[in-house]
Amino acid sequence: MNKVLLFNPKSANATYRIPNSILNIAASIDDKYEWVIVDGNREVDPQQTILDYLASGDIKYLGFTVMPGPQLRQAIPIAKAVKENFKDTTMIWGGYFPSNHSKVVLDSGYVDFIINGPGDNCFPRLIDALENFEPYEFIKNLIYKANGTIVKNGKEDLLDQDSLPALPYDKLAKFYPMEKYLGKTYLGEKTLAYHSSIGCPFTCSFCAVVPIYEARWKAKSAKTVYKDVKAIKDKWGADAIEFHDNNFFVSEKRAVEFAKLIMHENMTWWGMARIDTMDKFKDESLAIIRASGCKCIFFGAESGNDKVLEQMDKGGSQTGEQILRFADRMRKFDIIPEYSFVLGTPAPTPPEVQELIDFDIDFIKKVKKINPNTEIVIYTYSPVPTEGSEMYKEVLASGFKFPATLEDWISPAWESFDLRKNPLTPWLTPEMIDKIRNFETVLNGLYPTVTDIRLGQLKRRAIKLMSALRYKNNLFSYPYEIKLLQRVWRYRQPEIQGF
Numbered sequence: 001m002n003k004v005l006l007f008n009p010k011s012a013n014a015t016y017r018i019p020n021s022i023l024n025i026a027a028s029i030d031d032k033y034e035w036v037i038v039d040g041n042r043e044v045d046p047q048q049t050i051l052d053y054l055a056s057g058d059i060k061y062l063g064f065t066v067m068p069g070p071q072l073r074q075a076i077p078i079a080k081a082v083k084e085n086f087k088d089t090t091m092i093w094g095g096y097f098p099s100n101h102s103k104v105v106l107d108s109g110y111v112d113f114i115i116n117g118p119g120d121n122c123f124p125r126l127i128d129a130l131e132n133f134e135p136y137e138f139i140k141n142l143i144y145k146a147n148g149t150i151v152k153n154g155k156e157d158l159l160d161q162d163s164l165p166a167l168p169y170d171k172l173a174k175f176y177p178m179e180k181y182l183g184k185t186y187l188g189e190k191t192l193a194y195h196s197s198i199g200c201p202f203t204c205s206f207c208a209v210v211p212i213y214e215a216r217w218k219a220k221s222a223k224t225v226y227k228d229v230k231a232i233k234d235k236w237g238a239d240a241i242e243f244h245d246n247n248f249f250v251s252e253k254r255a256v257e258f259a260k261l262i263m264h265e266n267m268t269w270w271g272m273a274r275i276d277t278m279d280k281f282k283d284e285s286l287a288i289i290r291a292s293g294c295k296c297i298f299f300g301a302e303s304g305n306d307k308v309l310e311q312m313d314k315g316g317s318q319t320g321e322q323i324l325r326f327a328d329r330m331r332k333f334d335i336i337p338e339y340s341f342v343l344g345t346p347a348p349t350p351p352e353v354q355e356l357i358d359f360d361i362d363f364i365k366k367v368k369k370i371n372p373n374t375e376i377v378i379y380t381y382s383p384v385p386t387e388g389s390e391m392y393k394e395v396l397a398s399g400f401k402f403p404a405t406l407e408d409w410i411s412p413a414w415e416s417f418d419l420r421k422n423p424l425t426p427w428l429t430p431e432m433i434d435k436i437r438n439f440e441t442v443l444n445g446l447y448p449t450v451t452d453i454r455l456g457q458l459k460r461r462a463i464k465l466m467s468a469l470r471y472k473n474n475l476f477s478y479p480y481e482i483k484l485l486q487r488v489w490r491y492r493q494p495e496i497q498g499f
Contacts, residue, residue: 002033002058002059002060002061002131003033003034003035003036003058003059003060003061004029004033004034004035004036004059004060004061004063004127005035005036005037005038005050005053005054005059005061005062005063006022006025006026006035006036006037006038006062006063006065007022007037007038007040007046007050007062007063007064007065007075007078008021008022008037008038008039008040008041008065009040009046009065009066009070009072009073009074009075009078010040010041010046010070010071010073010074011040011041011067011070011071016041016042016180016181016183017041017181017183017191017193017242018169018172018181018192018193018194019037019039019041019065019172020167020193020194020195020244021065021094021095021195022037022063022065023037023168023169023172024119024120024164024167024195025063025065025094025119025120025123026167026168026171026172027120027164027165027166027167027168028119028121028123028124028164028165029123029124029127030165030168030171031165032124032127032128033124033127036053036059036175037172037175037176038050038053038175039175039176040071040074042176042180046074046078047074047077047078047081050062050078050082051082051085051086054082054085054089059089060088060089060090061089061090061092061127061130062082062089062090062091062092063092063093063094063115063119063123064079064091064092064093064094064095065093065094065095066093066094066095066096066097066098067095067096067097068096068097068208068409068417069415069417071095071097072097072409072410072415073410073415075093076108076406076407076409076410079091079093079108079110079111080110083109083110090112090113090130091110091111091112091113092111092112092114092115092123092126093105093111093113093114093115094114094115094119094123096208096209096212098111098114098115098143099114099115099116099117099143099211099212100208100211100384100385101385101402101409102114102143102150104402104403104404104405104406104409105406106143106144106145106150107405107406108405108406108407112144113126113142113143113144114142114143114144115141115142115143116141116152116153116155116212117141117155117156117212117213118141118156118159118198119141120159120164121140121141121156121159122140122141122142122156125139126142137151137153138153140153140154140155140156141153141155141156155214158199158213158216158217158218159218160218161196161197161198161218161219161220161221161224162220162221162224166228167228169232178236179236179237181193182236182237182238185242185451186295186296186450186451187240187241187242187268187269187270187295188238188239188240188267188268189239189240190236190237190238190239190240191238191239191240191241191242192229192232192233192240192241192242193242193244194225194229194241194242194243194244195243195244195245196219196220196225196243196245196248196258197217197218197219197220197245197246197247197248197250198213198217198218198219198246199212199213199215199216199217199218199246200213200215200217200246200247200250201215201216201217201247201250202215202247202274202313202314203215203313203386203389204302204312204313204314205311205312205313205384205386205389205390205391205392206302206312206342206381206382206383206384206391207384207386208384209246210384210386211384211385211386211387213246217247217250219245219250219251219254221254222254222255222257222258222261223257223261225258226258226261226262229241229262229265229267230265233265233267238267239266239267239268240267240268240269240270241267241268241269241270242269242270242271243269243270243271243272245271245272246272247272247273247274247277248271248272248273249271249272249277249278249281249297250277252280252281252282252285255281255285255289256285256288256289258292259288259289259291259292259294260288260292262292262293263288263291263292263293265293266293267293268293268294268295269292269293269294270294270295270296270297270298271294271297271298272297272298272299272300273297273298273299274299274300274318275299275300275301275318275322275323275326276314276317276318276322278297278299278326279322279325279326279329283333286329286333286335287333289335290333290334294335295335295336296335296336296338296375296450297330297335297336297337297338298338298340299326299337299338299339299340300314300340301323301339301340301341301367302314302340302341302342303320303341303342303343303345303356303360303363304320304323304324304359304360304363304364304366304367305320305356305359305360305363306319306320308345308356308360311345311390311391312342312345312391313389313391320363323339323363323367324366324367324370327339327367327370327371327374328370328371330371330374331370331371331373336373336374336375336450337371337373337374337375338374338375338377339367339374339375339376339377340377340378340379341360341364341376341377341378341379342379342380342381343356343357343360343361343378343379343380343381343436344356344357344380344381344425344427344428344432344433344436345381345391346381346391346394346395346398346425346427347427350427353427353428353432354432357432357435361435361439364376364378364443365471368443368447372447373450375449375450375451376443376444376447378436378440378443380428380433380436381425382417382425383395383400383402383425385402395425398425398426398427399426400424400425400426434477435476435477438476438477438478438479439476441476441479441482441483441486442467442470442471442475442476442479442482443467443471444486445463445466445467445470445471445479445482445485445486446463446464446467446468446471447464448460448463448464454490455489459485459489462485463482463485463486463489466481466482466485467479467482470482
């Protein structure tokens with residue numbers, strides 16, 4: 001029987017962490033097919049490693065997990081090399097990028113199938129069908145090409161997460177030592193990356209998760225999460241947890257139950273949440289969550305402008321006033337809120353775009369005044385193909401177009417697009433982008449991120465002194481002296497913890 005090779009391309013952050021997405025696929029086929037894993041974060045030359053495996057002659061299927069940005073830089077050339085050298089292999093991609101850009105991926109000629117969402121059932125059923133020469137037209141969550149036309153099969157209901165097989169950590173350890181996957185971070189010396197749920201029950205118009213999960217969310221029970229974490233702590237010494245869920249705190253009951261279970265394990269942890277959801281948590285719940293070791297939580301603030309929040313499909317439930325009030329509430333519980341803001345959203349005229357940017361710069365300063373410990377993560381708006389959303393309709397009307405070929409996605413102009421740092425949107429001028437980036441530089445100079453564990457107190461004070469005058473007087477242009485220090489000292493910009 002043919003083997004399966006699973007590839008995790010190198011991600012943006014070089015810190016080693018468990019390749020959960022690809023390991024989930026390994027778990028789904030573990031009882032029927034032999035598999036090998038190649039982790040681009042751990043290999044000097046992953047392409048050669050993959051080609052060496054294929055040269056053995058018993059691997060026919062390759063599964064790639066592909067996120068936008070750095071993972072594409074490895075996935076595209078390696079997929080091409082595989083097809084050039086081993087034409088009979090079957091190339092299967094999963095992840096946000098191929099799901100959201102299925103046409104350009106399948107038109108490339110070297111990707112055969114796309115897993116559109118969770119692959120727990122889809123991937124093994126596809127392998128079964130291909131092995132037994134059976135039809136795959138009714139396998140849910142599958143995208144493929146038939147007679148030159150892109151075919152998207154129906155979406156599968158989200159599975160009960162507790163019913164899924166446990167991740168095969170012991171088998172992963174045969175390829176790469178598990179201890180190397182528990183890296184040093186702000187949270188701890190041996191930080192575990194873990195997914196406790198999939199999807200998100202909301203429909204933000206700028207989020208890549210929405211087209212895939214369609215406002216659906218399923219989670220493992222608090223007891224299952226605790227059991228998994230405890231096992232990794234006991235066996236490999238994990239002392240901290242990054243929950244890479246799109247939204248860990250959907251359920252107050254589940255979050256509190258987990259907090260109580262982990263309370264006496266002496267572990268610190270972090271996860272993502274929505275402000276409007278967590279603002280409804282009782283004070284008692286927040287106190288328990290903090291006492292259990294939760295040091296910081298990532299929140300999508302996005303904008304302080306209520307009209308923009310409505311444009312992003314966050315209006316009505318989240319407001320600028322609530323964002324400010326909640327920052328103060330987190331300070332009382334000694335939980336560091338990581339607020340992300342998305343600047344540079346579309347507007348009818350350039351002056352209106354600039355006005356929105358200026359509004360949020362002033363708003364961010366208000367947040368920092370209320371709670372100086374708030375971590376600010378600044379992105380520049382990058383469109384996501386969320387069909388039907390008013391924001392995406394406005395994006396298309398502006399003349400914006402995604403790349404026509406898959407190779408274009410790794411061209412110098414586009415490779416950083418989905419990292420939301422270098423947008424190619426027609427309504428943003430270079431001067432607007434410079435203002436956003438320069439403000440970010442000055443802000444991070446005055447308030448160095450606590451997550452940069454390498455930056456000592458003397459260096460922090462030096463950068464703060466240099467940035468204070470600029471920040472106070474809104475002098476954001478040409479902050480070369482701050483950038484120089486940040487480059488020399490290899491300052492780590494605030495970002496989603498562990499990403």
